[in-house]
Amino acid sequence: MTEPLKIALAGLGTVGTGVVRLIETNAALIARRARRPIQITAVSARDRSKDRGVDLSRYAWADDPAELAARDDVDVVVEMVGGSDGPALALARTAIAGGKSLVTANKAMIAHHGLELADAAEKTGVALKFEAAVAGGIPVINGMIDGAAANAIDRVYGILNGTCNYILSSMEDTGADFADVLAEAQRLGYAEADPTFDVEGIDAAHKLSILGAIAFGAKLDFAGVETVGISQVKAADIEQAHALGYVVRLLGMSELERDPAGDRLFQRVRPYLVPVDHPLANVDGPTNAVVAEGNFMGRLLFQGAGAGDGPTASAVVADIIDIARGEKGPAFSMPVAELQPFGKASSGHRVSRSYIRFIVPDRPGVLADITAAMRDAGVSIESVIQRGDPDQDGEVILAIVTHEGPEACVTEAMRILDGSDSLTAAPLVMQIIGE
Amino acid sequence: MTEPLKIALAGLGTVGTGVVRLIETNAALIARRARRPIQITAVSARDRSKDRGVDLSRYAWADDPAELAARDDVDVVVEMVGGSDGPALALARTAIAGGKSLVTANKAMIAHHGLELADAAEKTGVALKFEAAVAGGIPVINGMIDGAAANAIDRVYGILNGTCNYILSSMEDTGADFADVLAEAQRLGYAEADPTFDVEGIDAAHKLSILGAIAFGAKLDFAGVETVGISQVKAADIEQAHALGYVVRLLGMSELERDPAGDRLFQRVRPYLVPVDHPLANVDGPTNAVVAEGNFMGRLLFQGAGAGDGPTASAVVADIIDIARGEKGPAFSMPVAELQPFGKASSGHRVSRSYIRFIVPDRPGVLADITAAMRDAGVSIESVIQRGDPDQDGEVILAIVTHEGPEACVTEAMRILDGSDSLTAAPLVMQIIGE
Incomplete structure (x- = not known):
């Protein structure tokens, strides 16, 4: 068996604790699948004294997550601090710049800074992985x-x-x-x-x-x-x-x-x-x-x-196993420069059937106003459902399903109706997806 | 861009032709994702003159698939000949022994000879991959x-x-x-x-x-x-x-x-x-x-x-891309020796609810015979559905759903009823899976 892959965990909330539990529970299996053991060497969180239900005494403790990135006995930093910026981003930048691979479940940080981090990881030749950031435990x-x-x-x-x-x-x-x-x-x-x-x-x-x-x-x-x-x-x-x-x-x-x-x-x-x-x-x-x-x-x-400590930990550790196997391809499948x-693309030209729900006063002429706006905007109506009885405020729900047509026409119909006294609340539009 | 990965295709049926089409259609994209081009150098099939709707003139032709494994300009042999033994297995063995990676969609061959081939691939340090062998296009x-x-x-x-x-x-x-x-x-x-x-x-x-x-x-x-x-x-x-x-x-x-x-x-x-x-x-x-x-x-x-030329080709080429990226882990996730x-485990001790369908003659006493056998075998009945009218042969369909219990008891009940004149055909047992 080759050298263990040494990892440090920053953030010990439910996901971080889940990662500790997973790595301990499935250690032998993971070592066989990763072709080397995965070993936690250091951890960091805000409160050292908190009981998290796992024994952390074997691991070095850092009050400041940034310390993890500076340790010689760390190959991979696992960022589970959270937040798109602040300490999470600082840690990610420091770790990657210092030649450590980074694994994170932090979708906000990746959505905002993923390209910068991926580019940095390419430059220092480390892996950046974030399987857990999308759809939790689903790979x-x-x-x-x-x-x-x-x-x-x-x-x-x-x-x-x-x-x-x-x-x-x-x-x-x-x-x-x-x-x-x-x-x-x-x-x-x-x-x-x-x-x-x-x-x-x-x-x-x-x-x-x-x-x-x-x-x-x-x-x-x-x-x-x-x-x-x-x-x-x-x-x-x-x-x-x-x-x-x-x-x-x-x-x-x-x-x-x-x-x-x-x-x-x-x-x-x-x-x-x-x-x-x-x-x-x-x-x-x-x-x-x-x-x-x-x-x-x-x-x-x-x-x-899509969430939960077990599934999210499963995705985080899958990334760590990939790194242990030497799979360090570009974070977004191809280099950032490519x-x-x-x-x-905006939605206006898209052709959809739409569901539009209006809340309207229970009086004559309302349906005529709405359907006139639809006609003037070029929206073709497939069906109309109006519930029989008004609620206690004298309001009625009116739902219209349109034929397929450009979404811009529906938007235009809503613009025409904006402020009309035939509506007592803003309408809700939902597109209908096909089979 | 690094050296192309050179592949040879054996077998040009619908899947083989699909692989050619895919590699040609998506060549630029694949090169970006694989970090190197994938290049077909040679092909082999039974009938050279057959029109397959793709231009094969650029590729060297071999009448005998075994020739592909001997070529210097081939890194990966893609076996799509089919059959658990015969030419497919001979090609797979020769290719792996000769230091070529092997990609196949051949489930029968892998089910029968997968361990032998995986062991051989470990010894010569090549990849053996068969994503397309299970569930077609699903990775x-x-x-x-x-x-x-x-x-x-x-x-x-x-x-x-x-x-x-x-x-x-x-x-x-x-x-x-x-x-x-x-x-x-x-x-x-x-x-x-x-x-x-x-x-x-x-x-x-x-x-x-x-x-x-x-x-x-x-x-x-x-x-x-x-x-x-x-x-x-x-x-x-x-x-x-x-x-x-x-x-x-x-x-x-x-x-x-x-x-x-x-x-x-x-x-x-x-x-x-x-x-x-x-x-x-x-x-x-x-x-x-x-x-x-x-x-x-x-x-x-x-x-x-689960099948079809496009989805199967998608899985075959995913394997080729993995090899192009240098991902050559053990075929079954861990080395064969591990x-x-x-x-x-046999099914007898498994606890299931079962559906049992009998075809019975339309006469008194049949239900009594069947339920007695179930009682004697220790099968607890949850519900019985007997359709009202016999068919033209005077036969009736009788369906029983059991409570949860060992499957061996259901088997024993069927044994008791075997040959009984209360049944006009062998019963059909289907287990019920839970939520």
């Missing part, structure tokens, strides 16, 4: 870099945020409204005290931008993701969707739009209507799933646990 | 070796044969019987003229034995797979299953049974009842899907095209 980055490597990828999309999927599928099961289910999710630990990053789609956008860079060989462009969260989705929307044969899912969708004048990258996170017989419609609770479509492999689906700066 | 071998590497795997199971899945899901959709759907599948090219390997579960057993060896670090044991095909499944079974909330799927199931006296490997291919809300229940047509359960990652699902020769 989807490995799947794209290795398994799907022979394909030009046309489209990659999926359920990238377990909190939102838990909330939407719970709303589906219980008929409860967003706020109630969110409160329950917070109580159960599926949602953070400040849920903004999750429910507004920012976390999914981080992951989508990373996935797109790898899938398309694109310069990572987090700012180019159009992002809408799920906080506007009502129980009534889920009910209408169900009646129409759909479920509501927050999807991240990334597609390379081919164009002789220059390919463009379309990236969007938002709630979609998904047909009940689509594989993503059956993904419930905090599960994640990613679909990749390639020009030879066809459609590939990866599904599994990643292409595709222009941003 | 499940890569997923197990890389993505799930940190986990002790408890169980791996899935839909491994697209022909059977096409037949079963068509029977489900149309209500037609096995023979009719098989004939239709043959007409459409989803089933071979001689469908035995597929419909009797042998093809799935080849794949399962390969998957189990990798997942559990087990000595590959194709002979240890208990195999039952789908030819006994009737339209009536699918209908009864549906009424009970299940679909019928041919599953390969491999599980490491932990035991202080020595772990044992359970391997079985047979039709199962799958709950309609299980991810595998939604896998229709020729699609394949594999579930792996690990001690940290939880349940992981891979789903995609694979463990687990004893064979």
Whole structure:
């Protein structure tokens, strides 16, 4: 057996502790699979005295994570501090500059600084790996870099945020409204005290931008993701969707739009209507799933646990095993200099069927106003569902499904209706994905 | 850019031709991802004059595939001749012995001779890769070796044969019987003229034995797979299953049974009842899907095209790209000498709920005979469905679902009933998998 691979862990929250547990529990198996033992030499966290349920006395302790990067007995630094900047980024930069490989689960840091870090890693000849940053325990980055490597990828999309999927599928099961289910999710630990990053789609956008860079060989462009969260989705929307044969899912969708004048990258996170017989419609609770479509492999689906200490630790240690095996390829599948700066594709010209939900006063003429706006904007209506009875505020839910058409027309119809007294709240638009 | 990786293709059927098309179509992309070009230098097939829709004039031609292994301008031989022995095996042995890496889609050859070939590849320091041998275009071998590497795997199971899945899901959709759907599948090219390997579960057993060896670090044991095909499944079974909330799927199931006296490997291919809300229940047509359960990652699902020239070529070329990148790890994730020769676990002690379908004469006393046998064998009955009307032969379908219990008791009940004049045909037993 060759020399052990020596690693240092920065951050000992649930994921960091999970990594310690995994490496200890599966040590013998990992050594056989990695062809050398993996040995933790040093750890760092804020509070040394906290009981984490694992014995840390064998490992050197550093109060300052930056010390880990300076140690001679460390080959790989595992960053689990979190946050897109601050100490996590400082540690990542120092470790890579000092010739240590870096493994991280930090999607925010990679979405914002991944290209800089990958470039630095290429210069110092170390590995930068972040399997756990996208879809938790699902080895989807490995799947794209290795398994799907022979394909030009046309489209990659999926359920990238377990909190939102838990909330939407719970709303589906219980008929409860967003706020109630969110409160329950917070109580159960599926949602953070400040849920903004999750429910507004920012976390999914981080992951989508990373996935797109790898899938398309694109310069990572987090700012180019159009992002809408799920906080506007009502129980009534889920009910209408169900009646129409759909479920509501927050999807991240990334597609390379081919164009002789220059390919463009379309990236969007938002709630979609998904047909009940689509594989993503059956993904419930905090599960994640990613679909990749390639020009030879066809459609590939990866599904599994999107979060949690065990699954995330599984992905972190898979990266460490890769490094132990000497697999140090470029972080985004090709060198940063070869990643292409595709222009941003906007959604306007995209052809979709859309679901549009209005909340309207219960009086004559409302439907005429709305349908006139749709007509003037060139939106063709496929079906209309209006529930019979107004609620206690005298308001009625009106749902319209459009025929396929440019999304810009729907946007224009919404602009025409903006401020109209036929609407008592901002309408919600959700695109419908095909089979 | 470094030196090209030079490959030779033996066998130019649909998959071989697909590999040529893929390497030509995606050449630039592959060179960027593999960090060097992949170049076909020589090809071999039976008939040089046949029009395959691709231009082969640039490549050296060999009438005898064995010549490919002797060429100086070949780094990797891609075997797509087929057959577990004969020319395919001869080529594989010669290529590896001569210091060429070998890539193959040949599950039969790997199931029978994989350990010998892997051992030979270790000795000459070349790669042996066979991603396309299991689940076609789904990178499940890569997923197990890389993505799930940190986990002790408890169980791996899935839909491994697209022909059977096409037949079963068509029977489900149309209500037609096995023979009719098989004939239709043959007409459409989803089933071979001689469908035995597929419909009797042998093809799935080849794949399962390969998957189990990798997942559990087990000595590959194709002979240890208990195999039952789908030819006994009737339209009536699918209908009864549906009424009970299940679909019928041919599953390969491999599980490491932990035991202080020595772990044992359970391997079985047979039709199962799958709950309609299980991810595998939604896998229709020729699609394949594999579930792996690990001690940290939880349940992981891979789903995609299980056959076809494009998906299979995608998997073959993914292996070639790995070799171009210098990734030459052991074929079964660890060296052959470290694979463990687990004893064979039989099904008798396994605790399952079972579906048992009887075809019985329409006369008094039949149900009493059957239920007495079940009682005497210690089988506890959960539900009984008897369809009202006998068919034109005066026969009735009787379906029983048992409570959880040892499968040996069900086998014993079948033994008691063997030859009974209360049965007009051999009964069919299908286990029910849990959520």
